Amino acid sequence: MLRASSVKQFAIFMIRKFNNVHTCSIDYRRNAHRHTTSSVIAKQIIGKLDNLYGSYDPTAIARDMEREFGVKISYHQARRGKVVALYMLHGRPAFGASIWGYLHYMRPIFCVDGSHLKGPYKSTLLLATAQDVIKQIYPLAWGIVDAEMNRSWMWFLSNLKDLIGDSDELVFVSDRKNSIENVIAHLFPWAHHGCCVWHMEKNLIQRYNNISSIFLFKRAARTYRTEEFERLMGQFHRVSATTYRYLEQAGLPFWSRALFVGQWYNILTNNNEESLNSMLRHARLLPITCLVEHIRHTMQKWFYERRASATACSTVLSPTMENELRTTFEAGTRL
Incomplete structure (x- = not known):
């Protein structure tokens, strides 16, 4: 038996008791x-x-x-x-790694959307994605449901909430589906919900198709300053009062970066979801079990490659962000 303890204020330890006679029999080995x-x-x-x-x-x-x-x-x-x-x-399966990585390293903002499965399997694939440190798509959660309804989103986002919780720093980005908006408001009362700017733009094109209005909307949605936003919306009202009322009814803070309550960062659209849907366009024809296996295989491949890249990284930030920061700093010195 050996017993030792550390010595205060020194990086050493002192042996307090030592008995070098071993008397234990093999019979004493047990499950404890x-x-x-x-x-x-x-x-x-x-x-x-x-x-x-x-x-x-x-x-x-x-x-x-x-x-x-x-x-x-x-x-x-x-x-x-x-x-x-x-x-x-x-x-280990990549799904757990996906949640763990989000909780430890990602900004608390992600996109949610659904896409229809093709062929004879009439279901819907629900997705939640974040963005990693070099602006790559970071898959967070997947779910297959009958259709995009309140109860489907309730089931999907309830499971997600069990893992990520709720906070006033959390931000959702989605299209204007009422089912998504209702469930987020119910399950995540502290979180903020923004609309995909690209979907809003597409709606404006389909409803009004006014080139000047579209141009002003894109500038107003992306500007950071409240004063600039109000100036652009004043021009917008003069160009098309009808379109202005449509955007006002949707809620100006819902799609405006300047008025949005919370940190939207650079994620103003659901492009990550659209990219994943495009990547899965052939896999969505497969039976559900084959689709899930395809997703699992793809995610584990991505996580393996990104872990290898991260292990080889010697800079504080990723090389991509180091270069972007250096370029921004050099531009800022001339302001």
């Missing part, structure tokens, strides 16, 4: 043995799990550990060891 951790068990059984057609249940694992090493472990210890061994063999 502190060194029989799940990782130790996993390393001992990993060779027996590398067979997709065999069955190796926790009871057999506990029996083998006692026979080979004289250590008794519980059923739950054996099960945890098996889980760790399977992770060592096949890796």
